[in-house]
Amino acid sequence: MLSFYALFYKELLRIWNGGIQAVLAPVLSTLLYLLIFSHMLEQQTEIYPGVRYTAFLIPGLVMMTVLQIAYSNSSTSLSASKITGNLVFALLAPIAYWEFFLAYVLAAVVRGLVVGTGVYLAALWFAQPPMQFPCWIILFALLGGALLGSLGVVAGIWAENFDQLGGYANFIVTPLTFLSGAFYSIHSLPSFWQQVSRLNPFFYIIDGFRYGFFGVSDISPWLSLAVVSGSLLMLAGFALALLKSGYKLRL
Amino acid sequence: MLPAVDVRKAHKRYGSLHAVDGVDLRIEQGEFFGLLGPNGAGKTTLINLLAGLARPDSGQFSILGHDVVKQYRTSRRLLGVVPQELVFDPNFNVRETLRLQSGYFGLRHNEAWIDEVMHHLDLTDKAETNMRRLSGGMKRRVLVAQALVHKPPVIVLDEPTAGVDVELRQTMWRFIQQLNRDGHTIVLTTHYLEEAEALCGRIAMLKQGRIMALDSTQNLLGSMAGVRVRLKLAGALPAALLPQIAEQTGEDYLLELPSYQSLEPVLAELRMDGVEIKEMALEQTDLEDVFMRVVGRAC
Structure with a gap:
């Protein structure tokens, strides 16, 4: 496990050496969303009984940040190391494929949670949204960060250049996060789009996370937990299989 | 005694390219071994297969008896590789880089050895400098230090002195020779054949993924026994000596003779024909001659 610890520590040190902007920049962007949307939509009716729009928006924005940061941390770190060639130092070492996976995903989760907490x-x-069930908040934050950290590992393995990596973020991660109900309740959508939203695993992460704050959600938190856990297991299994085979890493 | 490196029936293809084509290679413990060949001969692929950086199509690879696939944890701990590419992580300084590399190999308290390696490679002054700020030569030194940070008994250096100044080369070779004297096995690929000739006890020459020659450096040099005489003449070379011409440019001739004893008849022939010698130099066979003959040979 020492090898795992070293790789995990390297990822944390990389973030630390990146300076305060590694945390402040995403916090600032999220606050801009909050400023604009809350100003525009605060006068709307309550989203849930007793929950104004700004308070409703905060958990969605926090989780959206956790997801995007977790994804970008693992995908950027892995692909940059691969493309610039310095991944060779980890590949030469006696690090098992599962240690490799755990180190990247845990570092992604840590960074996602730190930035999410900042937001x-x-x-x-x-606004001060209540915290009805902190355990659900922590659970969905961990699972969401791990899911996107795993997706980042897959993207980092797959991408052969930074344009491809940007493409995955622009065409997969950003649309899925924006269409996940971060800014709205899916009950405000037409029936068809409600059904489409239910195909998006990010929706379950945000809805379950929001349940932890307000004690109400669009769907049962247990269903969300099952979907998010299942998605994480499948994606982690896929990422582990890629790492074990050495796909695009050990040529 | 277990071989330091054992490669059996190794094959690796990249599409239609047979990068490693049935290589068998055994390197004994404590050897200073040279792996030579032109670009694309398969040297780096062979090293990558040994280090687990590439997956073989078939064949067996072991380091000190440990299979590099089935026992990869042990085999990687026994092997240190200096990659050919000048790669580095710009997020860290030299000391952080070496500490992290130690950690990858499961070493927690390795500060004394890190300091010693940095001292031997003249890196101590740069310990707290970010990798981005180092010159190419300094980055190369860090690559060597990273390969040595876990004290591997087998060290592979893939063109470690490419693009490196003379001072660094000498510093590096002194340290590597010391490690070899201390019992470490060294496997070297280089384009500087004089380095290989001076350092390596045995040499394998690769071409198109196959070993074309494998012998002690002495035997390889001996396989081209003979003397080469470079002459600048005031007239034409006598007809009797024409079969011995290796090269000719105007009045400059390079003759290949089977031995020093053949030199006297050549001089006598020139004297008899009244051809004046303006300049004369004897050339020894070197590894470059052997290399050119071996890699130039049809497969």
């Missing part, structure tokens, strides 16, 4: 603390200035 939450800054957002408290706009």
Whole structure:
């Protein structure tokens, strides 16, 4: 496990050496969303009983940040190491494929949670959403970060250049996060789009996370937990299979 | 005694390219071994297969008796590789880079050895410098240090002195020779044949993925026994000596003779024909001659 610890530590040190902007920049962008959307839509009716739009928006934005940061951390770190060639140092070492996976995913989760916490603390200035069930909040934050960290590992293995990596983010991750109900309740959508939203695993992450704050959600948190856990297991299994085979890494 | 490196019936293809084509190679412990060949001969692929950086199509590879696939944890701990490409992680300084590399190999308290390696490679002054700020030569030194950080008994250096100044080359070779004297097995690929000739006890020459020659450096040099005489003449070379011409440019001739004893008849022939010698130089066979003959040979 020492090899795993070293790779995990390297990922954390990389973030730390990146400086405060590694946390502040995404916090600032999220606050801009909050500023604009809350200003435009605060006068709307309550989304849930007793929940104004700004308070409703905060958990969605926090989780959206966790997901995007977790994805970008593992995908960028892995693909940059692969493309610039310095991944060779880890590949030469006696690191098992599952240790490799765990190190990248855990680092992605840690960074996602740190930035997500920063966004939450800054957002408290706009509104103070309650925390009905903190365990659900933590559980969905961990699972969501791990799911997107795993997706980032797959993208990092797959991408052969930074354009491809950007393509995965632009055409897969961003649409799925924006269409996940981060900014709205799916009950406000037409029936067809409600059904489409239910095909998006990111919707379950955000809905379950939001349940932890308000105690109400669009669907049962248990269903969300099952979908998110199942998605994580499948994606982690796929990423582990790629790493074990050495696909695009050990040529 | 277990061989340091054992390769059996190794094959690796990339599409239609047979990069490694049935290589069998055994390198004994403590050897300073040279792996030579032109670009694309398969040297780096062979090293990558040994290091687990590439997956073989078939064949067996072991380091000190440990299979590089089935026992990859042990075999990788026994092997240190200096990659050919000048790669580095721009997020870290030299000391961080070496600490992390130690950690990858499961070593936690390795500071004394890291300091020693940096000292031997003249890196101590740069320990806290970010990798981005180092010159190419300094980055190359760090690559060597990274390969040595876990004290591997088998060290593979894939063109470690490419693009490196003379001072660094000498520093590096002194350290590597010391490691070899201490019992480490060294496997070297280089384009500087004089380096291989000076350092390696045995040499394998590869071409198109196959070993074309494998012998002690002495025997390889001996296989081209003979003397080469470079002459600048005031007239034409006598007809009797024409079969011995290896090269000719105007009045400059390079003659290949089977031995030093053949030199006297050549001089006598020139004297008899009244051809004045303006300049004369004897050339020894070197590894480059052997290399050119071996890699130039049809497969």
